[in-house]
Amino acid sequence: MKRRTDTGTTVASTLLLVILAVPAAAQAAVTVKGQLGDHAEFSRLALSLPEGVEAEAVAEACALRVTLPKRANWPVATLNGIWSTRLSGFQVTEDGRSLTADIACGARVTALRERRVLIVDIGALPVPARKPPVPAGLLPSDETPAEALEDTPVSAAAPTAGDAPQAVTAPAPSTFGEIADALNPVRTAQAQPIPPALPTLPPPIKLAPLPAPVPLPPVPVLVKATPPSLDTEIRSSVEQTLRQLETMPAAKPAGTPHPQANQPVAQPVPQGPPPIGPMDVAAWAGEDFVQTRDRLQQALNGAQGRARVDAFIALARFALARALEEEGRATLEAAASQSPAPDQRYSLRILGDAFRALDRAGTPEDSLFVTIPPAASPDHHVWRSATLAPTRWEAAREGLPIALKRLLDYPAELRSRLLTILAEAAVAAPDVNALNLIVLEMITVDAKGMADGRLDYFRGRLAELRNTPDAALDQYRKAAAITHGPFARRAEVRGIELRRTLGSLDEDGAIAELEALRFAWRGDDVETDALAALGNAYARQGRTDAALDLFGLLGRRFGATARGRDALVAGRGLLAAVLDQLERAKPGGLYALALQARHGRLVGLADDGDATLRRRLAALLARDGYSVEATRILHALTEDSSGARRAELGALLARALIESGHETEALEVLNRTGDSGLDAGLAERRALLRADALLGDGDTMRALDALRGLPGAAAARLRARGLFEAGEWPAARTAFAELVDPVPDPAAEDVALYGLSAYLAGDPDTVRGLAGRQGARLAGTRWAGLLDTLTPPPTGDRPLDGDEVTRQLAAADALDRLARGWRSGR
Template sequence: MRLALAFTLAVLPGLAAAERVAVRAGDHPGHGRLVFDWPAPPAYGLDQQGEQVLLRFPPGTEFQLPRKLPRNLLAAVAEGEGIRLTLRPRATARHFRLGGRVVVDLLDPLAEPARQDARADSGPASRPAPKQEPRLKPGGAKPPMPAPGAGSGPVAAEIPPVRPHPARPADAPPAASPEPPRAEASRPEPPPAAPSPAVPPTAAAPSVAALPPASLPARLLAMPNRVPALQLPFAAGTGAALLRRGEEVLAVFDTAAAPDLVPLRGDPVFGGLRAEALPGATLLRLPLAAPAQLRARREAAGWVLEAVRTAAEAGPPGPVLATQAEAGPPPRLVLTAAAPGRVVPVTDPETGLPLLVGTLREGREAVPIGRRLPELDLPPTTLGVAVLARSDGIALQPGNGRFLLTASGGTRLALDVDVARADAGPTMTRSFELPTQPVPELLARLQSLQAGIAGAPPLGRMPQRRAAGETLLALGLPQEAQAMLLLGYAEDPRAGADPRYTALSAAAALLAGRLGETAALAAPGLAESDEAVLWRAALAAAQGDWRLAGPGFSATLPLLLAYPEPLRARLLPRAALALAESGDAAALGRLLAAAGPAAEGLALSRAILAETEGKAEEALAGYDAVAAGRDRQSRARAIRRAVELRLASGRMDAAQAAKTLEAVLFAWRGDAAELEARLRLAALRRESGNGRGALALLQETATMVPEHAAALQPALRDSFLAALADAPPLAAVALFDAYPALLPVDQRGEAAVQLLVERLVGLDLGDRAATLLRQAMEQASGVSRSALGLRLAALRLEEGDAAGTLAALAGSATADMPSAMQRDRAVLAARAEARLGRAAEAIAALRALGPAGGEALSQLLAEQADWAGAAAALDAHIGAALPASPAPLDDAQRRLLLRQASLLALAGDESGLAALRDAAGARMGEGPPAEAFRLLTVDPLRGLADLPRLQRELQLFRNLPSRLEALRAGASLTR
């Protein structure tokens, strides 16, 4: 009886079967270029020592250098915290920012300008020209002065220290200065300043020759602080004034005895200095790109000019020329100065209007903050005072310790000095000259400008049109400002080539909502300034790029708050929203506090700030209030943020959130916000179990915006997998057949197919499951392909198709399969070989696998009635599969032990049965497998005392077939 039971169990099938910075290079006419593609504007520095240029960037940066370097670059090597560039001899470097990118232009080397005596035209050579001193440069040749038009604009505002001049030879004439000679410290050569496009540096000789003869030459100084310096030997009592107009610095001296500038030729900083003779005065013009500037001081030998990179290097500003209005007709303003000089009238190079310049004989008084009135401007200066007269009734006169500014014809001279705007002036650099007067004065200024435009010739209107455009923009009238500036393009070809003019037109287009006309704001020709950063941030906010807009507004917040009220009212909501979306709560708090509670358009930003500070109820109340307003864009943003807040705080589940967002999906359409809302709605539908709805929404979105189809693919694949998991088996198969390309070719796609196959097999649709597996396997690659092929082979073997099993295994083999998968595939192949009648080859293959192939080998040996061999093979497998600890066994492990007991019983191995009973009997627990195991491993009958046990065994044997059938069918069993 025991042998029959063991045989029955032995022949049953086994129940327990199985994210750095890229650098781009290029060559352009006149220069080569390196572009460092940073994701956000970095802090960096540039040091040039001859042909060696060191770019310093934040530590921890890794660069991907280009294979082909520009023609003017011999080598580029990462060094420390930056990159060292080796330039071609006499090439020069120029750098600037362009959005998040850092651009380094390598200007072509040019020939040295011919050296000639500029005084030859003034008479016989009675005076020898100053002897040109040899220019020594450690590490390479001296870079030449660039010709007009070299590169794409003026040199950036980085002025490296100049190289020292060697000591004067013994035969050279002595210096005219009575002061002792300065120490000639070794200094590196700076890059040349870009000359003015109108007059090249080499054309300076005629200007000098036109001046009255001068006996003393200008002299370059070697300063201990390595700052480029120039000594102009003006006589004692000569007054001077300094101010910037565009890309030039004007130096005005109230004497006609100008120094000789010939010794400055070829100097990288002062070589472009040009002199113009005025009645009783001298005007010096130096091309110098902002924010570099000149500072001046009076010494015994004359005036000394020093070129500094930034205002910070210039040191603390000098005393401010205080202004005070005096009563009585005509209106007049007093500008206090300790030693005023003369007033020199100059033609303003930017507007063509009269510029009255008041010089100082000593001291450093200046006007650091420019001011605008309807009839005149007080531009900022670094020495002295200047008045840009827009009316014929303006006069500036020197007095005892003061300058007196008077006006006739009812012109107002009261200055509107706002404290916040004054604080922003010295620290924020400008690209435009936006007036800050009250609205009535702005309107009067606009009327005056329009009258001037009407009376000027067509080619002389551009400066006044630009000033009118700035006034209209300050009034918050961007459409009118752009229309005014567009008229200038039709009149004057210089308007389209003026970076400041085109950038101003682009700023007006930005506020007018014409984003397609704003390219000039990012053009490299626009001088880098805080104001340029501000308007580029406004452009990024209009495009929905909060990552760039937020830091830009945060860095230029004082400048924004200094704008006139109409313009500030247009920009504040954009800035507040950008700061809120970028998560800069500190800057947002400062903006809202400065704007005040009465400012319009800031309710949404206040609600976002409340949410950031953890005030959920206040934030929800604010969102609901904005959602009830009339601004469609703000309404859509408020509803979406309220939904997210309620979802995060548990006030709403994913299904409710999806339903709410679906109702307001069309509240705002046509930009990146709509695409973001659709993606979020699809994610909520997936979370709520509506994968098919998420898939349909994303397919509709891909049809609406085909340019974003590639970006939608990840969300489409996620929705497709969710739809496969949620749909019934047949509907899931139809969905797979309709969109097979959406199945991910990774483990997620493999898991989805495996789940769908199991559901089809459960419905006894093996053929359909096999077809699905074959289609998925053909699309997959790597380990996923091997795993799907293994499941297809197992399915073929269960259907009795041994040849199909081997074909599926052969068609899905890959080189990167894990070892466990390789063993499973080998076992499956051996079983298929046995089905094809090649039992010996199958047994040999399984023996080669060791314990991993023990279970399958035991099955094959049992089919050949080799009970002892089958028991030995299964015993090796049990030793590797069962845990050594006395922990309870699971159902599969108990069935494995029951099978081993049946094989030992068929082999007649009583000692093996006893050992198995002792080792695992206590761990079998209760249930049909445990009862069968005890029956097989019990001691044989030895007498009448064992008859009750025999009766129990007979009863168990009678019930065993029905219990086993129930076990095979998966029904629950009880004793």
């Protein structure tokens, strides 16, 4: 007997299992699925959310944020693995509640919730004062008045059977289709944009010309079936477009080209980062230092996620308003480690650029205060001027009046630091008018707060720039009377320098006073500048050893400290003074070689961006005969440069190699450092160097070919040398005559080679006349006595008299001296 199945029991068990499974499913982790797709005019992000979960999509400055009420598992790896032109950098923030992505600043963002799918469209950047073009299919023809189109329903705009093929009507969406769309984010991401644009018809077929123009039938409008939820919005958009067409002229026939069809469409200009807004620095600083800092620390201790980053930003703003650089930098580093959102990263970068402006560190081109054009915010002008002041004073001076007016409302500590930066830049410029405005503001608002001698020091510098040295000395004495602070010591040093300039103190007295103050500077901020001033005094007095010792002391003591940058700047001035003395000294000394051997690394650290000091040192080494060290410096500079600068340094290296007798290496350097975008002067100089190297290498014909078409005396001299070395004596004589005869004081080498060319060409008259005119020009050179030797005796058959014998003995003696001089390599 078969056992009968209990249907009721089975159904009850199934229902019980379903009921028990519901809490487990509710307790599972919330998972979000997503897909990303790119289209011609927009990019679409489709996120499939759990049932009953509300999501919020917000477009911030340069980012998109999607926030849920609770934590979720976001498909970050999947979205970052899909390339998109408008969406990138997906990150999870706020402890898993938010998903952020980087978008173009100012991009149009549209969000729409369709059941469980959140659809976010990121469009192209908006074009100012430009309306989107109307599709061609909506333009009324000559035979279809706008009034008729206005009254015609959208569904009635389809063509009839005799006019055009019937438009395919999309079936109404079913319940199963809607559920499939909600659960399939891939198909949703590849759909059309949220406001569906009406499709345009293909271009009409060109017909053969007829004797009489036949009007074309009206262009039908194809309407794509839309979901019921968007039908009202689309109908209102179409009706609005048709009403706007009433005021437009009737469209031309389809065969007539549109007058603007061939004009290029202006592409939207990408927008940069948003402008820097105003800064309430006084509110950032707070009224009481201790209470404000304690309140900010307490807010930081209990914050999580995005709120914790905001607390760090508030603490960094407090440090900036109070001019606390070290604490501010530490706060910015801590905030950067908390995975901040894009808008928070933007705020942190602005604060970091402000701290770098206070420290005068970094390049101004990397700062947002410089890259973003200043808007209406006066705080932007303040920090832009402070950033540009140390290196580009003319650009910083443009916003100085606005900056000085805004600084009146800044806290005293920060205002004092910024005014000092601007004042030092104005002194270095020098800019008397700007320094006068800055000093007036110091007197107005910070006279009591600048009790460290700063105000008196800058008033002394202002009086010095106004050419009133007595008033400057009085201000320096007032500042030096203060026993503490770096500006008091600076005033002492500047007073000694000014008295030496006025003649009331000689070099020995200046050195004595500076040495007496040397130990008083120990550990002070002014020690680097004071040691540099003492080194300059040693260099002016000719005590190069002592000046070099002080330069090495600056590098050893302060090169690796927080004041290393100031030490290098001070050492740069000291080294320039030493090089000035060496350039005025006689060639052949050992100081240039000692400087390179003992302090070569420090010279490279103290040098500026154009390598001015190292190039001067290389020129001194080459002049004194140390060509190996000179070419080593120039070779290192050439390899570390590029473009036109590399070509210029390569020319200097090639000249040093040619003068040391390495013409082959010079040609290799010129070939390796060439560039196509050089200016005319540098290109001509490199061509002359190439010809000179070819002449030294023995390739005379290639050298003459390289000189073809080059103007100037240098090219003419090389051309004459090439003709001389090629054995073309008459041509060489003519070429050297063009160099010697028109010049009142020609070069000794040109005179000597002119005489040799004339002698070898068999022209004794020219040699005799040249010896009479330019014989004294060769005295003291390696060519001394050459023309006397080459001058032939007077013709005649009479016996030699005493004068002729004396002349020939003198010629023999000159020839002997010439031979001995050439053998010794003089």
